[in-house]
Amino acid sequence: DGGITQSPKYLFRKEGQNVTLSCEQNLNHDAMYWYRQDPGQGLRLIYYSQIVNDFQKGDIAEGYSVSREKKESFPLTVTSAQKNPTAFYLCASSPTVDSNQPQHFGDGTRLSIL
Amino acid sequence: GDSVTQMEGPVTLSEEAFLTINCTYTATGYPSLFWYVQYPGEGLQLLLKATKADDKGSNKGFEATYRKETTSFHLEKGSVQVSDSAVYFCALSDQGAQKLVFGQGTRLTINP
Numbered sequence: 001d002g003g004i005t006q007s008p009k010y011l012f013r014k015e016g017q018n019v020t021l022s023c024e025q026n027l028n029h030d031a032m033y034w035y036r037q038d039p040g041q042g043l044r045l046i047y048y049s050q051i052v053n054d055f056q057k058g059d060i061a062e063g064y065s066v067s068r069e070k071k072e073s074f075p076l077t078v079t080s081a082q083k084n085p086t087a088f089y090l091c092a093s094s095p096t097v098d099s100n101q102p103q104h105f106g107d108g109t110r111l112s113i114l
Numbered sequence: 115g116d117s118v119t120q121m122e123g124p125v126t127l128s129e130e131a132f133l134t135i136n137c138t139y140t141a142t143g144y145p146s147l148f149w150y151v152q153y154p155g156e157g158l159q160l161l162l163k164a165t166k167a168d169d170k171g172s173n174k175g176f177e178a179t180y181r182k183e184t185t186s187f188h189l190e191k192g193s194v195q196v197s198d199s200a201v202y203f204c205a206l207s208d209q210g211a212q213k214l215v216f217g218q219g220t221r222l223t224i225n226p
Contacts, residue, residue: 004157006157031212033213040218040219041218041219042118042203042205042216042217042218042219043158043203043214043216044216045213045214048212048213050212056212058213059213090157090158092157092158097212100146100165100207102148102160102163103160103214104160105150105157105158105159106157107155107156107157108155108156108157
């Protein structure tokens, strides 16, 4: 079945450490997205990518970095510069960035600070 | 900028009750509108969508109508089940935008 796979499901970060969250899709979608979800809040966009080797900052990009070397993969690195990284992180994809097309989501990674 | 406002939760209903979750939006253009559902510990799943005024999206007994005159996209279901317990998000995507704008989510609990 086609879908989006995020790993790991749970991740713990020590102070001063960078961690990388994996997102892989086999839907042949061009566009991919990373969102952050905090309790009782909606999702906020961190980064998005319309095509391989291209990505754009979203609303809350500070302290995060991404790469898009392959169409299927869009990893997110939470750097030590992100002072409040504890959250639920969701990866999504869509065929293109056309506003009519819904996004498909993975099951998320929950990041906590040790 | 674009924004979405949802009915505050949590909402608790009995099985077979009628459900309405209100959603209103502000957008500069002519957005597409979506309802997503999130079950515990999972990502979001698309529930339904509407891409132009007066369109009605429907799925699994849920319905929502795109009302341009009231800038609303309220979610309704005639008879809810325990399995409908989840968090529901209203979202919009404006023309030319590269992102979804989400409401804060409404937690729904259905009691047997």
